[in-house]
Amino acid sequence: MDLSYVHTERLEDIGPVEVLFEPEDLVGPMRMAELKVDMINVHSPRGHARPRDVRLRRLVAGKLADHAVRYLLARFMRRRATDWRVEEYDEIRTDNFRDSDPWDLRCVGPGNRSILLEVRSSFVHWLSDAHALHRHPSQSLLGPYATGSKPGERMKDLFWQVAFFRVPSDEPSRAKNRPFFGDERDLPLSATIMGGGELQLFDRIGFDERRMAEGANYRVIQPMSDGRSVGEMLRLSVTPEPISS
Structure with a gap:
């Protein structure tokens, strides 16, 4: 795994970070996805039942996103916050995936x-x-949400956002010359950490985007540039006190 971003003097000015995955970086996420795939809700946020292979690809993407943020945090902690560590829930869970995840990552100081x-x-x-994604007026950071198939979730302190500039292989009509996610011929794979926001920020400047056709209620910050930069999210991940707006 490797990182690519524009280096700045101030931590807060670090913008989107591209994470480059090597083939061996996919082994752990694929193994974990296989363990989880038959234990999770089969429905999408829109309430549609998804085939097993679709659920599996979504889980792999989610685990790669977890690992990308964890890798960035661990590297930051080694250099700037040596008394902190980052943990991944799936690595320490003991419920055999019966319960929903209370968190994805946890920073312990x-x-x-x-x-x-x-x-x-x-x-x-x-x-x-x-x-382009960061400043596009219709694109948003996603905080807490509830849908017909997910009536609620436990509150987290921070919400990170990771983007894959690819098309899910179960949605081929959207390709438009963009590579498919899950096609090993298109390695190396990358993901981009966009930033995010703390729960209080979503409560303060976020708004509920209601999608009645989906029976969903999303708390969002739009555009993404109104949220926290990657650098600000790094600081928040190891700082008990909220940073100034």
Whole structure:
């Protein structure tokens, strides 16, 4: 795994970070996805039942997103916050996947201070790069949400957003010369960490985007540039106090 981003003097100015995966980086996410796929809700946020192979690909994408953020955090902690560590729930869980995940990642600091992280992942097929996505007026950071198949979720402290500039192979009509996710011929694979926001920020400036046809209620920040940068999210992940707006 490797990182690509524009280096800046100030941590807060670090923008989107591209994470490049090597073939061996896919082994763990694929193994974990196989363990989870038959235990999770079969329905999409829209309430549609999804075939096993579709659920499997979504799980792989989600685990790659988790690993991308974890890798970035671990690297940051080694250099700037050596008394902190980052944990992944799937690695320490003991419920055999029977219960929903209370968090994706957890940052643990002095005195067992704990900050809970949710990592959101999405596929982007209509924009060319991270900077276009970051400032596009219709694109948003996703915070807490509820749908017909997911009536609620446990609150997290931080919500990270990761984008794959690929098309799910079960949606071929959206390809438009964009590579498919899950097609090993299109390695190396990359994901882009866009930033995110803390729960309080979603409560303060976010709004509920109601999609009645889906029976869903999303708390979003739109556009993404109104949320926290990657650098700000790194600081929030190891800082008990909220940073200034």
